[in-house]
Amino acid sequence: TQLLEQSPQFLSIQEGENLTVYCNSSSVFSSLQWYRQEPGEGPVLLVTVVTGGEVKKLKRLTFQFGDARKDSSLHITAAQPGDTGLYLCAGAQDSGAGSYQLTFGKGTKLSVIP
Amino acid sequence: DTGVSQDPRHKITKRGQNVTFRCDPISEHNRLYWYRQTLGQGPEFLTYFQNEAQLEKSRLLSDRFSAERPKGSFSTLEIQRTEQGDSAMYLCASSWDFSSPLHFGNGTRLTVT
Numbered sequence: 001t002q003l004l005e006q007s008p009q010f011l012s013i014q015e016g017e018n019l020t021v022y023c024n025s026s027s028v029f030s031s032l033q034w035y036r037q038e039p040g041e042g043p044v045l046l047v048t049v050v051t052g053g054e055v056k057k058l059k060r061l062t063f064q065f066g067d068a069r070k071d072s073s074l075h076i077t078a079a080q081p082g083d084t085g086l087y088l089c090a091g092a093q094d095s096g097a098g099s100y101q102l103t104f105g106k107g108t109k110l111s112v113i114p
Numbered sequence: 115d116t117g118v119s120q121d122p123r124h125k126i127t128k129r130g131q132n133v134t135f136r137c138d139p140i141s142e143h144n145r146l147y148w149y150r151q152t153l154g155q156g157p158e159f160l161t162y163f164q165n166e167a168q169l170e171k172s173r174l175l176s177d178r179f180s181a182e183r184p185k186g187s188f189s190t191l192e193i194q195r196t197e198q199g200d201s202a203m204y205l206c207a208s209s210w211d212f213s214s215p216l217h218f219g220n221g222t223r224l225t226v227t
Binding site for chain 1: 118147149154155156157158159170205207213215216217218219220221223
């Protein structure tokens with residue numbers, strides 16, 4: 001059972017379009033992180049959201065953490081070819097003894113066509 | 115800050131052989147993690163270290179896998195008697211403490227033939 005469900009799994013859009021990808025779970029997370037991964041490389045952190053209802057903006061990217069801290073979304077405005085990549089969400093839960101277990105979703109593979 | 119480095123970047127081995135991967139974390143980071151990522155999946159947690167102590171291991175980490183971080187700096191991940199199902203990208207990450215974001219290396223891609 002996948003703890004974090006990401007949708008859509010694949011997304012192909014034209015340059016300049018807007019898009020939203022989703023990360024959903026039935027579990028509550030103490031924080032949620034978004035990463036972007038390019039082929040042959042490790043994931044790179046984009047943002048961490050901690051508070052329910054929190055909204056963070058990073059240039060053309062807007063991240064929202066659900067009020068109940070179970071879900072999150074990433075909205076990209078005016079997508080560019082450089083946004084192409086695998087977008088991963090990862091939820092942190094306290095697994096005890098001060099250890100925060102980070103669980104990743106399967107990711108959304110985004111292709112932005114020039 | 116030179117980032118997390120992993121060596122080798124690629125490894126091709128025959129089934130039954132042993133392989134060892136190395137990870138050099140960001141120098142001031144106390145925590146070091148190993149993840150495995152297969153095609154179409156997100157990274158899956160294998161194990162992590164707080165300094166030299168291995169504090170948690172996933173059920174994914176069979177007896178054929180062993181990880182060490184002898185001086186609390188670099189870490190090695192060894193897979194004995196490799197199987198084709200071990201083919202994956204092995205990612206190392208480090209962080210300052212338990213609540214800090216992870217910094218990933220670019221991984222070691224293992225292919226078992």
